Amino acid sequence: MTSWIRFRFADGHTRFGTLSAESVTEYAGEMFGESTSTGNVHGVDELTLLSPCVPTKVVALWNNFYALSEKLGKAPPTHPLFLIKPPTSVIGQREPIRRPPAYGGKIAYEGELAIVIGKRCSNVSVEAATDYIFGYTCINDVTAAELLNEDVNFAQWCRSKGFDTFSCIGPAIRRDFDWRAARVVTTLDGVERQNYPLADMIFSPAEQVSLISQDMTLEPGDVIACGTSIGVGSIKDGATVDISIDGIGVLSNTLALES
Template structure:
């Protein structure tokens, strides 16, 4: 059965948190479980009256490396035999509109506009043919990284540290359902200028393959997010820069760097 196309957001209002479906410039509040037949409350709020939260509350965010042909070929990286990934720390999760903090350490900080897969049903060792049944929808993400830290120590690649600083995983503004991921395009803008523009169809591992193969290693829970990796055009940020990740059908994730 084809999934209904909707965009869901989590929000804070009057000291309380909630979630609902986007309807133009308004949010129709729902109750229950976003991932399991939520019910409308009848309340409708203006979007500009709400403070958006991260679109889900994931137990983990999994970030892919070397998952796009264009970037892999540019860096002369072979196609991996299996997905290469790391985990982003929970302290890095950040909502749309919130500032990305400048780390206290020195080093180049780079943006990586990415598509996020949002899990909707718990899955362990799910077959590839059934993997999409466990996907709730998709969101925009920015896999922020202190690039200079990665290979600072020749004996150990510091992926978790380089990508795990506070606020280094902006996600949002919404989770969109009913989309064909192969039809999506990621655009990343730095102060309004496009720096990345690439198709999700260029992925080395498809959405179904990623969900299936990663679920062989660890159980995926509703709300968990898999960042699909990035492509060419990654660049550095300076304090004050506005970084925006836009994906057709989902929306635009906007965060300013260095204001926190």
């Protein structure tokens, strides 16, 4: 039951390793390549957790759960419907979500499962796709909701979801994860807002990796956000969103108070 993290020491140096309940075993090398334990073990409270990977892109799905598809009155898609979020949008555990300075509107949370790619992936079959999945983590796919349809001529998915700090990822990457038996639970200031089964996905993780790899090359560390289900809502300034998936952990981020 291996969980991988990235972390920063107080002196600013960044490392990666495996996480247990109370400690972190440091590794050297490359998380998605050859790596070996350094033998150094650190207390979790001595470190600052970072996003567990540094993606070249975040591929974020829309309408990938039957329950939400039915609620929206939309037919299930025949190919994953997705947008691209830039690497500058990525933050990790307990890092603040920051409101864009020129935007005063609604900001929404979306609790989701995220797939982390482990090796370069292009045009792979569904049967082979699991070999390219390094593991799974949590993601809060944040949205500046009022920008999405600000221009009636063009839905601005990338703009509304691509701001700095709008892809919260973590706390760890779980390698041996049974997504079929898990649920995503999202709470806002401790109040449950989402609780849905991952088994309700329209496209399985293997299908997502296979089909998206036919559209673009996926690189090690890239993230696919598997889409969300019912219960998306807004975050008030100063509120904390927790995304919990059993077997992975709890991702916690606060929308910073306006300065």
